[in-house]
Amino acid sequence: MNFEAIRDQLEIYKAEGKKMFTTSSFQSHSIVLLHIISRVDKTIPVIFINTGYHFPETVEFKDRVAAEFGLKTVDLRSNTPKFMQRGPDGRLLFTSDPDHCCYLNKTQPVDALLMQNDIWINGVRADQSAVRKSMKVEQKAPHGAIRFHPMLDWNAKMIYEYQKEYNLPKHPLENSGYLSIGCEPCTRKVDPEMMEREARWYGMNKTECGLHTDLVSK
Numbered sequence: 001m002n003f004e005a006i007r008d009q010l011e012i013y014k015a016e017g018k019k020m021f022t023t024s025s026f027q028s029h030s031i032v033l034l035h036i037i038s039r040v041d042k043t044i045p046v047i048f049i050n051t052g053y054h055f056p057e058t059v060e061f062k063d064r065v066a067a068e069f070g071l072k073t074v075d076l077r078s079n080t081p082k083f084m085q086r087g088p089d090g091r092l093l094f095t096s097d098p099d100h101c102c103y104l105n106k107t108q109p110v111d112a113l114l115m116q117n118d119i120w121i122n123g124v125r126a127d128q129s130a131v132r133k134s135m136k137v138e139q140k141a142p143h144g145a146i147r148f149h150p151m152l153d154w155n156a157k158m159i160y161e162y163q164k165e166y167n168l169p170k171h172p173l174e175n176s177g178y179l180s181i182g183c184e185p186c187t188r189k190v191d192p193e194m195m196e197r198e199a200r201w202y203g204m205n206k207t208e209c210g211l212h213t214d215l216v217s218k
């Protein structure tokens with residue numbers, strides 16, 4: 001969808017009285033959707049799923065982007081304290097059960113948020129993974145909410161061109177070789193022979209955190 005189509009759809013949701021929010025991981029490529037939203041409606045809440053495991057650079061970047069674009073960011077945290085997020089060996093869950101760690105810190109808090117909202121504006125792109133390729137622009141989510149995927153047909157070139165046109169800020173770790181940046185324990189630098197998202201949960205049979213697999217309804 002181009003800017004005009006995204007703007008029109010957001011205005012339709014607004015006219016229908018729908019309650020909206022967006023989530024952002026505040027990676028460089030995610031900033032395009034935030035910029036588009038800031039051009040349409042700065043009051044739409046931008047949820048940062050704060051797992052407590054982010055790079056400090058990501059948290060600083062989030063605050064900088066929010067201030068620059070005039071957006072309202074809200075940190076969303078798990079209700080399960082970290083001392084209860086340990087495996088049988090006493091170590092934090094990301095070392096032994098990353099699926100459950102992602103569930104407690106990402107999926108469960110967003111699931112609760114869906115109960116209070118109608119529209120989840122989500123920046124997934126079809127070219128990012130097989131799971132995302134099978135998604136639709138509008139898709140049902142739990143609790144009667146709708147996932148709206150305005151960036152689904154955008155590709156890396158379109159993202160690059162928009163970033164260039166608006167001189168968008170870049171995540172500070174990008175220059176150090178990080179391309180797909182999530183929680184610090186589950187992110188590594190990209191080697192030349194790696195696909196971008198292989199830098200997440202490296203060496204594990206895991207490519208998604210659950211937000212785009214568990215929070216989709218049939």
Ligand code: SF4
Pocket residue numbers: 051053093094097098099101102103105106182183184185186209
């Ligand atoms: S990405 Fe890693 S640290 Fe972050 S919630 Fe998932 S398993 Fe835990």
